[in-house]
Amino acid sequence: MLTAKKLVKVYNTVPAVRNVSITLEPGQIMALVGASGSGKSTLLNLLAGLTDADTGEVRLNDERVLGPSEVLVPGHKDIRLVHQEYQLMPNVSVRENIAYALRFFEKSYRDFRVNELLKLCRLTDVQDRIPRQVSGGEKQRTAIARAIADKPAVLLLDEPFSHLDLPNRLIVRDLLFDLVRHEQTSCLFVTHDATDALSIADTLGILRDGKLIQLGTPVAVYHQPVTAYAARMTGLVNILKAKYLSLLDLPESDNPESLICLRPEQLKLDDTGMPVTVRAVYFKGSHYELDVAVSRYVSLRLLTSRTDIQVDQVVHIRLRDNELWRLKG
Numbered sequence: 104m105l106t107a108k109k110l111v112k113v114y115n116t117v118p119a120v121r122n123v124s125i126t127l128e129p130g131q132i133m134a135l136v137g138a139s140g141s142g143k144s145t146l147l148n149l150l151a152g153l154t155d156a157d158t159g160e161v162r163l164n165d166e167r168v169l170g171p172s173e174v175l176v177p178g179h180k181d182i183r184l185v186h187q188e189y190q191l192m193p194n195v196s197v198r199e200n201i202a203y204a205l206r207f208f209e210k211s212y213r214d215f216r217v218n219e220l221l222k223l224c225r226l227t228d229v230q231d232r233i234p235r236q237v238s239g240g241e242k243q244r245t246a247i248a249r250a251i252a253d254k255p256a257v258l259l260l261d262e263p264f265s266h267l268d269l270p271n272r273l274i275v276r277d278l279l280f281d282l283v284r285h286e287q288t289s290c291l292f293v294t295h296d297a298t299d300a301l302s303i304a305d306t307l308g309i310l311r312d313g314k315l316i317q318l319g320t321p322v323a324v325y326h327q328p329v330t331a332y333a334a335r336m337t338g339l340v341n342i343l344k345a346k347y348l349s350l351l352d353l354p355e356s357d358n359p360e361s362l363i364c365l366r367p368e369q370l371k372l373d374d375t376g377m378p379v380t381v382r383a384v385y386f387k388g389s390h391y392e393l394d395v396a397v398s399r400y401v402s403l404r405l406l407t408s409r410t411d412i413q414v415d416q417v418v419h420i421r422l423r424d425n426e427l428w429r430l431k432g
């Protein structure tokens with residue numbers, strides 16, 4: 104189990120990580136989501152023992168993970184970090200890049216394990232190519248295969264999905280899923296886009312300005328975000344002041360300035376609902392996203408499978424159930 108307790112890191116005067124505590128169980132996938140500059144990379148480096156914390160500590164089971172000022176070779180043997188740039192050896196094949204991580208093992212085991220990793224990471228067909236002859240997705244999977252070759256307890260990934268197209272994102276998502284299931288590796292990745300995090304993580308954290316402002320299951324964070332930032336980081340959302348609830352035929356709350364979070368799927372088209380004007384229609388493949396004007400000041404997003412909605416059309420909308428989520432800020 105990897106635990107971080109009250110980690111703090113300040114660069115000169117810039118606080119990059121503020122008092123972050125997390126626990127990562129074996130076989131668990133955790134995603135930390137945050138905007139650019141929220142401290143994601145710094146936190147990963149602290150967890151990997153590659154940056155010294157100002158205060159706080161990281162432990163793997165009962166052992167303290169030492170920082171670079173305390174050891175000759177920075178990093179912990181059971182914790183691996185896959186960087187965004189992959190850092191592969193450019194002049195040797197995919198297979199040899201992976202095998203290098205196993206150079207201290209017997210050849211028969213090394214061959215067996217490399218074949219297993221090539222299969223797990225869907226790289227068998229490109230194993231003899233050098234990195235510049237494979238795609239970005241394949242490079243990244245090579246970096247993951249190399250990182251997990253000697254079965255570390257913890258795999259940390261910096262933005263594993265950000266440079267990949269959709270098919271490759273799905274391959275990496277499935278790969279991480281298989282990895283934790285087959286090898287009981289703990290996996291923590293950071294990302295600025297929660298789309299993949301929501302579907303794969305057991306636990307989702309929201310980082311803002313170096314602080315972990317929320318930690319919970321993806322379902323809980325998605326439906327009950329603590330702030331407007333957490334709501335926006337986890338998907339499409341309507342955020343409106345409580346004083347506008349009457350426009351939706353809902354009772355206003357005691358504090359008219361408090362913020363209400365309404366996910367688009369909580370709204371539906373319903374002929375008995377409030378009239379609104381369609382401002383835009385976006386085709387999303389499986390459905391359409393509508394931007395509707397409720398008043399001069401309030402517009403909302405909702406989803407529909409109807410194909411007949413046009414811009415400027417008046418439609419009627421209603422809340423699916425009367426459950427509203429109030430944000431704290």
Ligand SMILES: Nc1ncnc2c1ncn2[C@@H]1O[C@H](COP(=O)(O)OP(=O)(O)OP(=O)(O)O)[C@@H](O)[C@H]1O
Pocket residue numbers: 114115117118119137138139140141142143144145146295
């Ligand atoms: N070596 C450094 N020296 C000074 N400030 C730094 C250093 N590294 C990061 N910072 C600052 O610390 C804060 C957190 O940076 P960090 O790179 O951890 O964020 P991030 O969430 O990973 O950002 P991004 O998504 O853009 O990579 C930022 O304000 C950044 O400018």
